[in-house]
Amino acid sequence: MYQLYxxxxxxxxxxxxxxxxxxxxxxxxxxxxxxxxxxxxxxKWISVQKESTRERHGYCTLGEAFNRLDFSSALQDLRxxxxxxxxxxxxxxxxxxxxxxxxxxxxxxxxxxxFRKVLEDNHNPRLIKExxxxxxxxxxxxxxxxxxxxxxxxxxxxxxxxxxxxxxxHQLSNLQIKKHVDYSVTLNDLPLYMQSxxxxxxxxxxxxxxxxxxxxxxxxxxxxxQLWKKLCQYHFSEKQFCRHxxxxxxxxxxxxxMYFTLLKWYPKKEQYGDTLQYxxxxxxxxWKDTGHPCTADDPDSCFMPVSPQNFIDLFQF
Numbered sequence: 201m202y203q204l205y206x207x208x209x210x211x212x213x214x215x216x217x218x219x220x221x222x223x224x225x226x227x228x229x230x231x232x233x234x235x236x237x238x239x240x241x242x243x244k245w246i247s248v249q250k251e252s253t254r255e256r257h258g259y260c261t262l263g264e265a266f267n268r269l270d271f272s273s274a275l276q277d278l279r280x281x282x283x284x285x286x287x288x289x290x291x292x293x294x295x296x297x298x299x300x301x302x303x304x305x306x307x308x309x310x311x312x313x314x315f316r317k318v319l320e321d322n323h324n325p326r327l328i329k330e331x332x333x334x335x336x337x338x339x340x341x342x343x344x345x346x347x348x349x350x351x352x353x354x355x356x357x358x359x360x361x362x363x364x365x366x367x368x369x370h371q372l373s374n375l376q377i378k379k380h381v382d383y384s385v386t387l388n389d390l391p392l393y394m395q396s397x398x399x400x401x402x403x404x405x406x407x408x409x410x411x412x413x414x415x416x417x418x419x420x421x422x423x424x425x426q427l428w429k430k431l432c433q434y435h436f437s438e439k440q441f442c443r444h445x446x447x448x449x450x451x452x453x454x455x456x457x458m459y460f461t462l463l464k465w466y467p468k469k470e471q472y473g474d475t476l477q478y479x480x481x482x483x484x485x486x487w488k489d490t491g492h493p494c495t496a497d498d499p500d501s502c503f504m505p506v507s508p509q510n511f512i513d514l515f516q517f
Contacts, residue, residue, distance in 0.1 A: 244487060245487075248485055262295055263302070265485060265511075266299065272309070272313060274487070280473065282324065282472055285327045285331055286470065288307065288331055288335075291307065296342075299352075308361060315371075318375075322375070329372055332372070387418075404468075408422050408428075428455035428458070432458055435469050440465070444461050478510075478514075479492060479496070
């Protein structure tokens, strides 16, 4: 049996091979079991390379970018919450199996954080419900067609993930929004023109519908034809709604029904408080508040916002 010598406190401690193997196994187990920890990297930016160059060998994958850009911390910023949720939804629909094992762990850890946040503060449960619905559908297909699709990890891991998603869906379906006891001015106390102005600030039709269920006054205001006309004109082109023109009994355009009909055919415009940025000079993805080592003379002119779909498209090799 060979022997291994370790230097400790200026003395040589003798370890045999079996002891060494035990230590190595404990270290591996610690790393493997530490799945709840966020993937950590000092640099919160990543260079996006689609091919090898003289300066850089290899290329960046979707999983690497997902790990490096610290989406877990981004959830704490309300401006980025919807952005991260939408990105996870797109990955669930089309790119889940392209993630590495580490990136998949990171994905489901972030998903759990989103779920816990919604349970704690009831923040935008509709978005997470849509995400879980799409993810659950994808997992069902992958498990059912196992053998025809390449899955990273044991099939039992994927079954457990599907069970977790189903459990989260069940909890969200029974979610009761907490009623805040507040004796200050409420939304219902505002003048009608202010309540109407709030509704006109929304860019999502479902938000208008949900707010309209709060009080009879808001319901009446949420049925305003001009409100739904503006939503249609904002999200869709004139050519698009001319193809799906819907008239009411009085031969007027039913803008509300038009809006939800057009949603089935065309994507709506997406608005986010904050997004990832892409530097065209450096080919680097980054969050604006963390920045990146840009070499351009005028860095701001090189930056462009990256939508969730743009993020996915950057890694379509």
